[in-house]
Amino acid sequence: MRETELQAFWKQLRPEIVAWAVAEHDGARSICPLGWTMRTSGSPAMMAISVAPTRYTHELIERSGEFVLAWPGRDLAQATLFCGTTSGRDTDKFAQAGLTALPAREVGAPLVQECVANLECRVAGQLTSGDHTIFVGEIVAAWLAEAPGPLLCLVDESDGYETLLAEERYRFGVVRE
């Protein structure tokens, strides 16, 4: 055990499942891909997400008090890269990435039809954590694809993964089925 730079540890912290925070307010909507999410309550069921305040999605979540967590699968590596490297302030990410918005049951933000799963969330708590904000979302409805495949992850070069897209500092893949 030797002391190390954190960067060496982050490389070990794989896989990191990718989720999209989808938010809408006053006719404007956006999608923000996230690696930093966790379950945080069993009953009521809640998930926590970390979003940078510079993100347009951050503003939309704060204003609406709601978001959808959409979980991309193996077909959405390119769309994840696109949504993570453009801003919803000047782009309709659904149109540009060829995604289909479906009405949710309990919240104003849309579901993403092409995703493996969608969780409708109402903000139940918020905390500033360094350069991000933690939003705690109570899950008020859940949706799953008819044939859910594996979830998209940030991966490394281990044999257990199938790499789908490797570009710049991102390597997306899935665990082999």
Add this chain to the structure above:
Amino acid sequence: MRETELQAFWKQLRPEIVAWAVAEHDGARSICPLGWTMRTSGSPAMMAISVAPTRYTHELIERSGEFVLAWPGRDLAQATLFCGTTSGRDTDKFAQAGLTALPAREVGAPLVQECVANLECRVAGQLTSGDHTIFVGEIVAAWLAEAPGPLLCLVDESDGYETLLAEERYRFGVVRE
């Protein structure tokens, strides 16, 4: 896309990397295995963890304002199950699980020598989230094993995993290297 019980979605949310929250206060110490953790700030570097208030480790973190996040590898599936199913109130988990406590540099809680990595954390924020508490820890020192192997995860039956221990409702494994 059809509406579903949450339980069906949680089954998809694999792998879940396992971390141990290690805390010490006034001569008492404990280890609490967690699946619910996330990164939450880049600069300063922070991680967030979700801990149930019933856990002895919860009390030790609140009292000391510090914890170590220790990351078990492939050899510690049995120790993880043990630490998750006993209470530190009446058991010295280090002794019972054959673990070695090493002094940390910045915090009072010990490092775990047998783990792949250890992060020393100071509590920088706290938020109640349903039936758990989110502790945000600023990482003040990081340690990595000389030859870090893959991190222990909660897995499913996909081919990309090597299962190490399957007992009751837990299946521990690692991503194939």
